[in-house]
Amino acid sequence: MKRRTLLAAAATTAAAASLPNTAHAATATQAKDTMNPTALYRSTARAQLTALRCGRITARELLDQVLAHHAKTNPAINAVVTLDTDAARAAADKADQHLAATGRPLGPLHGLPITVKDALETAGMRTTSGSPDLSDHIPDQDADVVALLRAAGAIIIGKTNVPTMCQDIQTSNPIFGKTKNPYDDTKTAGGSSGGPAAAVAAGLSPLEVGSDLAGSLRLPAAYCGVYALRTSRGASPIVPTRGHIPRSAGWLTSSDMITLGPIARTAEDLDVLLDVIAAPAPADRAGWRIDLPAPKFTRLSQYRVGVWADDDYCRVDSATRDLLAQVARLVRAAGARVDDSSRPVDFAASDKLFQRLMYATASATATDDAFAADVKAADALADDDPNALYLKSRTMRHRDWARADEDRQQLRAKWADYFAEHDILITPAAPTAAVDDQTSIPTPQRYITVDGEKRSYFDQTGWVNLAGPVGLPSIVMPAGVTKTGLPLAIQIIGPYLSDRTLIAAAKQLAAVLPAPVHPPAFNA
Template sequence: MIVRRTLLIASTAVAAVASMATMSAVARSRTGGARPPRSDLHLAPASEQLEALRRRTITSRALLERYLQHIADTNPGLNAVITLDADAARAAADEADRHMERTGKPLGPLHGLPLTVKDALETKGLRTTCGSPDLAAHVPEQDADAVARLRSAGAVIVGKTNVPVMCQDLQTSNPVFGTTKNPYDDAKTAGGSSGGPAAAVASGMTSLELGSDLAGSLRLPAAYCGVYALRTSGGIVPTRGHIPRPPGWLTSSDMLTIGPLARNADDLDSFLQVLAAPAPADADAWRIELPAPRHGRLADYRFGLWLDDPYCHVDEHVRRLLEQVSDLLRSAGATVDGSTRPVQLADSDRLFQQLLFATASATATDAGFADDIAAADGVPADDPSGLFLHSRTMRHRDWLRANEEREKLRDRWADYFASHDVLITPAVPSAAVDDQTSTPVPQRFITVDGERRPYFDQTAWLNLAGHVRLPALVMPAGKTADGLPLALQIIGPYLADRTVIEVARQLARHLPGPSQPPASTS
């Protein structure tokens, strides 16, 4: 029998308040009267929460109850958390506490930490819909491989966060759960497809999130919601169990990565260490040991800097931010190259779109794909709609040619990173754009410095890394006069995930972060 586990907010609020004081008292008695943790610990970085759990100044159950109360208070205005399983989370938290009581040791690096997971990743026994009415009652019998790694590390899965239908939009809304709001301004979009995850991290409903990135799905919402996100190097985190490939499929897109969202670079690094692993079928034969950061000081890095491009101009706020970063790096004594380009943005983006449209055809119905083939036969490849149709229906030979072009592009990136350690670019052309979820996608647009621009320009800069397997990190860096977060992107060599995290860590010491969103204090 299928059991639906849905949002249980009102029924948990009273129990949450009652149990918090009891759990805190128990924690103090077990630690010899140690100072109790801060009252807003759920808003602290994950590292601080994990330290409190390890020191036993708070129990997993008590921390969970704080999260449940904060979700009850905050989520109604954001609609980021869309499925909650308080009973299973309490059971897992209690087991973590019993284990610590018996052994004095944590279950793993995420011992007892409550967190949420993007609703595109399957969770055993917990409804996973990917925003699709067709999957509204889907309760997986197995965790996605990446989710299983979280549980084995000791994490407590609290619930699922919102996505657009089958992750196929740059904004987050669906007919099952509705629209997720931006925590800084509810008239703006939270982005997509990881809009629910980013809004949940920004507003303190989780300190870490497990999400996915194919066409900027992690990094776009992170930029709009003022949090950190890492598109991991292709192949270092197993992707089985990610929808929109249908439940039960063993394969996923060759352009998809699974990665973390967090509120600082240190937490990204900790989460990456849990996630980076071979697929279970390969685990007996090999391990992943990512290289250490290339350098420990900004002064020792060789930076590439790409401030703007005619193909996708950025607005004045983003330009000023990148100019500020340029001045900062030079004043720190770093080597800065603002003229050398690894690729042409327009050419790279066209290849990205070809490969994206091709990989998306895998789950088309036979009838739908036949219709696409017929439509492609009637439109030239250089027609505005021709790129989509001809890419989606390309012959295998054509895909092999496109893939060869991609590999040559990867070689060009490798040559670039032989003389540069990282490349810093804009993340998006502007701060969060207006929510347009009630407008059909073909009619949507964005405005950059007063100019009307195509809707999908939002991800042109993010697409640089998407098809060439490179790690790319988006970090918050200041805000607009209206209080919306600004962001930049750091791209590194293949498998240099820890290098881009270290650069973000160093930059964060000198750049302003976003202010706390109003939603986090609801």
């Protein structure tokens, strides 16, 4: 699939979608698809589930549509890397038989064919996390979140691509190769949930579960033009994380910063999946339940909205600045109170704390020899050495971690003070639209360009990492396009456990923003 072919098709639609009053052509297309059973796979997850429950289509028929689309579309994108058609067809037939015999669906995701990120252990299905060491790993137990999907009646058809052990913000690995951005194959799909985001964008799956430590869920969503929710995390996550690799296969613990969350083509579909996966870990279910607060508001005019459009610490490009200005105008025009001057935290201090905590938690799976070498190297470094932050954070003593954790709680308190006066905060999702694919270049040599300025490769995740150290919920949603047809996105951050309010805000914003532009592969 050549770059100019992809861009020409995307840009044709982009021209019509660049103004706030543009009719939502994508919504109209999906509405027609719900009336056309042969194209139902392109509809929202909610529409597909309704058709399945009402008998307009069987689970087997819908699965066959998805598999046919996969055969035409996936080879050029490489989003889905493992496919188990026999098991999927058997599960679909079982779902159809159950509905015919009982008149009741298996659960809220009855018969819906979906893919699962290759970092989530899936019983009986190859799960590699992109690592050659796990190339033959077939788990005998589902990750907790995969078990929730199955219990809800979902049909798991295959696994989506990730960087090796999820340790990159672009998606490529030695087993399966590179996942391409469905809008432009010279651009990255992001990482580590690049395969999941590309699969949803291209119509290969209506829903996905991604994982997010350093923007791994939301950056790919921004680059691929879909919605993603980083769910709230306090002492425990609201979506169970056991069975997520790169914690070693079979480990019962996970990072104290990682969250799992839904990826979808609409905000409404985020709700569909959140209802299923927001649940206590199995050991806690006898006494605990997750009861997220209902959305606070029904209209955009009711919100007190903060807007943080740019910052010297992580400058955004002109297209992103223009996007944030347009969003602020639309929110004001809808009657909301907008504050574009207050800041909840110091960006630089927050980012440094995030890096320290991330490097510390990532060291858990290092081998004894590798960790010993890191300790020796860290002890030899001066505090102002360029490598000191990484190595000294990775090898910090427990006392130092406890102090850093106290800093995290203090940072949470600052965010709580901010959200006492604001309901949501809108920021950029990334400094730019999807950047050039650089998976063939060693990471230390990679960089991004922002308005002609060469910048750190890891600046891509600066904005999404604001929510990371403090466990706040955060949505990335498509909000416009560049002149070349690439998606542009915004981020919405809210107070702890305001996940449903954020989804409601995304729905209300979607009604006044340009309609998302689907990639050419979606309509293949």
